[in-house]
Amino acid sequence: MSKIINGVNVTELFQTIDAVKANPAVAKFSFRLNNKWLKGSRNRSTVSEYRGAEQDLQRLQPFVLDADEPSILLGSDKAPNPAEYLLQALAACVTTSIVYQAAAKGITIDEIESRFEGDVDLRGFLGLGGARNGFENIRMTVAVRADISDEELQDVVKLGGQFSPVYDSVANGVPITVQAKRLVLNQLSDAA
Numbered sequence: 001m002s003k004i005i006n007g008v009n010v011t012e013l014f015q016t017i018d019a020v021k022a023n024p025a026v027a028k029f030s031f032r033l034n035n036k037w038l039k040g041s042r043n044r045s046t047v048s049e050y051r052g053a054e055q056d057l058q059r060l061q062p063f064v065l066d067a068d069e070p071s072i073l074l075g076s077d078k079a080p081n082p083a084e085y086l087l088q089a090l091a092a093c094v095t096t097s098i099v100y101q102a103a104a105k106g107i108t109i110d111e112i113e114s115r116f117e118g119d120v121d122l123r124g125f126l127g128l129g130g131a132r133n134g135f136e137n138i139r140m141t142v143a144v145r146a147d148i149s150d151e152e153l154q155d156v157v158k159l160g161g162q163f164s165p166v167y168d169s170v171a172n173g174v175p176i177t178v179q180a181k182r183l184v185l186n187q188l189s190d191a192a
Contacts, residue, residue, distance in 0.1 A: 005103040013104060026053045033065075041075040042068045073122075083135070086170070087116040093166035094140065101159040107152070111145040138170070 002011040029052035048062035069075025118138040121131035
């Protein structure tokens with residue numbers, strides 16, 4: 001019988017851990033998305049495929065993510081901006097990491113809410129110098145409702161930063177390779 005904690009099938013989680021211990025190659029994943037510029041600051045990304053557990057996989061349905069800028073930044077304010085998506089990705093990954101790691105430790109969490117704020121100085125983006133292009137700092141506040149001590153609460157929240165791949169990528173940087181291609185017939189060929 002499966003053991004479920006925090007909505008996580010802990011039995012399957014430990015089976016996955018055992019499978020990775022037996023064959024570390026199944027732990028390698030490659031996530032992908034395709035992006036298309038629409039107009040002005042608007043663009044659209046589609047997520048439909050990824051590679052994991054030594055196989056190419058398809059989502060049950062593609063996910064479409066639009067991005068825009070608020071009107072004060074010359075956008076049409078029809079979608080979150082890329083910086084907000086980065087904060088959302090960080091929030092989602094930290095939350096998921098907390099929930100999974102707490103479940104693995106047998107800790108039941110009743111509720112988690114968080115707030116993420118990031119400061120950007122547009123002088124970098126505008127090419128004016130005096131500031132970096134990206135976030136200068138990010139602040140996160142994580143509130144957890146669980147039947148645990150204050151010390152355990154601090155330890156549980158720390159699990160997010162310890163195990164979140166997005167947190168690690170943002171906090172420690174990650175190499176990015178850029179390749180330019182000529183667009184032919186409005187299709188990106190050989191995206192890999």
